[in-house]
Amino acid sequence: MPLETTSPLPQHRRHGSSAGQPLTRRDGVLKVTGRATYAADNHPDGILYAVTAVSSIARGRVTALDVEAAKAHPGVVEVLTPANRPPLAHDPDEKMPPFGFRVEVLQDDTVRYVNQPIAIVIAETLEAATEGAALLNPVYEVEPARTDLESGKRFDPEGIGIGAPARTAHGDIEAGLAAAVRVTEADYVTPPQYHNAMEPHAVVAQWDGDRVTIDMPNQTLALSCASYAAYFGIPAENVLIRSPFLGGGFGSKAILNGPQILAILAARMLNRPVKLALTRAQMYGPVGHRGRTWQKLRLGVDEEGRLTALHHQALCTTSSFDEFLEPAANASLPLYASPAILAEHEGLRLDVGTPGPMRAPGLASGSAALEVAMDEAAEACGMDPLDFRLANYAETEPVTGKPFSSKALRECYAEGAKRFGWSGRPLAPRTMRDENGFLIGWGMGTAVFHCPHFPAEARATLRADGTALMETAGADMGQGAWTALAQIAAEALGLDPDQVELHSGISSLPDGGIAGGSGHTASAGLALHNAGEDAIARLAELATNDPASPLFGAGNIGVVARSGRLHRRDDESRGESYAEILARAGRSDVVGTAKTARDPAVASAHAMYSHGAVFAEVKVDPDLGQIRVARLVGAFAAGRIINPRLVRSQYFGGMIWGASFALHEEAIADRRTGRIMNADLAEYHVPVNADVPSLDAILIPEDDPHVNPIGVKGVGEIGITGTVGAIANAVWHATGVRVRRFPVRVEDLLISREFA
Amino acid sequence: MGYHMSLSISLTINGLKREIALDDPRVTLLDLLRERLHLTGTKKGCDRGQCGACTVLVDGRRINSCLALAASLDGAEITTIEGLADGEDLHPVQAAFIAHDGFQCGYCTPGQIMSAVGLISEGNAGDDPERIRELMSGNICRCGAYQGITEAVLEAQKDLAERNRRDAA
DSSP: OOOOOOOOOOOOSOSSOSTTSOOOOTTHHHHHHTOSOOGGGOOOTTOEEEEEEEOSSSSEEEEEOOHHHHHHSTTEEEEEOTTTOOOOSSOTTSOOTTTOOOOOSSSSSEEOSTTOEEEEEEESSHHHHHHHHHTTOOEEEEOOOOOSTTTSEEEOOSEETTTEESEEEESOHHHHHHHOSEEEEEEEEEOOBOOOOSSOOEEEEEEETTEEEEEOOOSOHHHHHHHHHHHHTSOGGGEEEEOSOOSOOTTTTSSOOHHHHHHHHHHHHHTSOEEEEOOTGGGSSTTOOBOOEEEEEEEEEOTTSOEEEEEEEEEEEEOSSOOOOOOGGGGGSSSBOOSOEEEEEEEEEOSSOOOOOOSSTTHHHHHHHHHHHHHHHHHHHTOOHHHHHHHTBOSBOTTTOOBBSOOOHHHHHHHHHHHHTGGGOOSSSSOEEOTTSOEEEEEEEEEEEEOOOOOEEEEEEEETTSOEEEEOBOOOSSSOHHHHHHHHHHHHHTOOGGGEEEEOSBTTSSBOOOSOTTOHHHHHHHHHHHHHHHHHHHHHHHHHTOTTSTTTTTTTTOEEEETTEEEESSOTTSEEEHHHHHHHTTOSEEEEEEEEOOOHHHHHHOBOEEEEEEEEEEEEOTTTOOEEEEEEEEEEEOBOOSOHHHHHHHHHHHHHHHHHHHHTOOOOBOTTTOOBTTOSTTTSOOOOGGGOOEEEEEEOOOOOSSSOTTOBOOOSSTTTTTHHHHHHHHHHHHHSOOOOBSSOOHHHHHTOTTTO | OTTSOOEEEEEEETTEEEEEEESOTTOBHHHIIIIISOOTTSOOSOSSSSSOTTEEEETTEEEEGGGSBGGGGTTOEEEOGGGTSBTTBOOHHHHHHHHTTOOSSOSSHHHHHHHHHHHHHHTOOTTOHHHHHHHTTTSOOTTOOHHHHHHHHHHHHHHHHHHHHHHHO
16 A cells, blocks of 8 residues: 555645744754753763662652662762752742642652652662662551542632633523433543653753753743742843753743752752653653543534534542642634533542643543534534534634634635535445455544744844844744744745844843743744844845945835845846945944734734644454544644645644543542552653554634744644544544543453444 | 672673673663663663664664673674764655654654664564554654654665665675
């Protein structure tokens, strides 16, 4: 079988700009030769290795640790426990503003979840530190683990996600349900999931007096500097974080965690550089996860198949001591028109590490339930699932009534359906088989993700040789920031990307904002764009004020920057190169700066989202119930596309995460102990190459004049949304079995009466 | 430090023969490469042989270096990601990974590439993408760059076969 081809990469319509072109990654050679340095690749002289000892119980107290045995092991230098841990300047039981979490840094002997650090062993070698940690042989006073709905404590949260209200209402939900000719109601369950970036959380810390240099993968450089400064009682400018490469983040490297703080503290205490890298198993606890949810959806529908009510309730887990509630029910707010919408959240406290944002927080879990519920409602109405969604297409944001800044979702539906071949789909399930007798099913789902914009700063330096240096403290965790940001920078400067050096990934540069929320390219990109324009304006001022320049006096007419030259706007034959302008002015460079944020007036007037439609084909073994995704086609509209090659890879990655959510991922806790029984990459299933089918991602053109001046929306997370539901719906269409618990498993089919 | 022992082994790493005094019998090949020899291109993702990020070639075979004790490899010939390119000339597999965007964060990439080089020399995949997907499934990519990886392996395999034909002619 030949390799399925994917959509050709569209060339952007702008001419003379590298933005929009499918350039390969600027860091490609470094990454394929092993020369890209991730945090744990650093080896400062005199380095020590730290290994955390972690709790094997979910709740209780550590009553004894055999520190003597650990210290007696050759090579062990120090053991930190609550008895000798140096003080911190910020109380770890207090949240760190603006959205830091409480952290476990040996402040006392209590255990609040499995894999919580209970000591940290520092040694001359990794082997000695590992053995030392094993020799601590902890003794516990164990309290029963609260691991599920029965044992956990329910509560009404003050907020969900990061500061969103727990309840959002539009219209009268009961009146809407009463007016419906048909109400579908169902319960859905999503499991705990762990980010499992390939690179474990690592840190190499070295102190020089009250200054610290930290090599670590980090999605929020400026915020993290401020937080570490608060913990260590030093000014933020004394913290330097170097994060040139992140081995994946997915949200788990956006928030400070206990083990990394402890390693930095140990480096200070011992006055030597310290390296720590979590083991894979230790990543199932202190570094966040996607919390489990139980969701209920009630959809009221009128005779034409239009929603009269959309009620989405979510019960979401958090830890016993802090709150991050997956804003799952809010997935029902932006997508489908209904006179009544109600999204409500309740919390459930378990003895687990605090959840956190994980790729498409809220929307991944919530869209999984919503898109299956929409499929069930379409089925109840006897309507095609795509027609049903079109009948409920929102022309304005359903809850607020605001216009969308742009919304090419109709085009996504149409193009995706066409590429997939959706129009031939029979309504009834269990009607298609392949040549080997496997059941075939087709399903679809709508994808959506919001477009946040973070404050960011940048600096542009045009140099005497006609090249430029662009600087902003951003983070590339694989999304391709170094490449896309350089393209934006080059465009703003009228240069080729090869002439632009981009410095990023280190906290001493201007704050590049947060690499998360699918908002990094827009946020750091706008700062670079504006800094570049500022530099060009300063250069133009030099030229237009210089009688020796062909641009003299053109200040009011304006100049255009292109290919390293400034031209008169009204007469492009008159111009000169940047190098000539700088040379005549006797300048070695000209520097532009920018500080950007979203215009609040534009933000309050518009609803801003990326949209998409995902179509899935699954094949199910009629005897064994084994499910394979055979095809996924996604069509996405996300404003202006800076680099279609990288964007397509982001969509593919998101769609694979969707397949993973639908069919693979789940952390399973032992109800007796709270221990995660599959805390490794063999038992916690993430897709491998053989699990991934033919993928196609279509880039739907979309001009957005409002979202930000560069027209860029986000692409990093949207691919998960829609895909989960599309696959689950395809499983129903193949088998007639409606599974409402994720991931969908073989046994869910085998025990079903419809399957037999 | 360690156990006050020293065990001397001889390894040929990327063509260079080295006598190595092991300070500790517990050292894996992965930790030897990364923490002692500072060949950090080879990555640790799980330390359990489950993710493939640490894949290197030992005597031409791809293995998980986290599961091999260095002391057991006396006399072995080892190729890591650092030894693949010829100066600035990338190996065809490396070039194909860039061209097909066969990676995002890059952390699993050295392992993927070494695994692909091993796979191609095993000669079992042919030009069947399904076989390649199956035989590359010991290397997890959490970013989900699998489509590009599969395309890259196919292209590099073709490229290498053509070179071999040219060389033979």
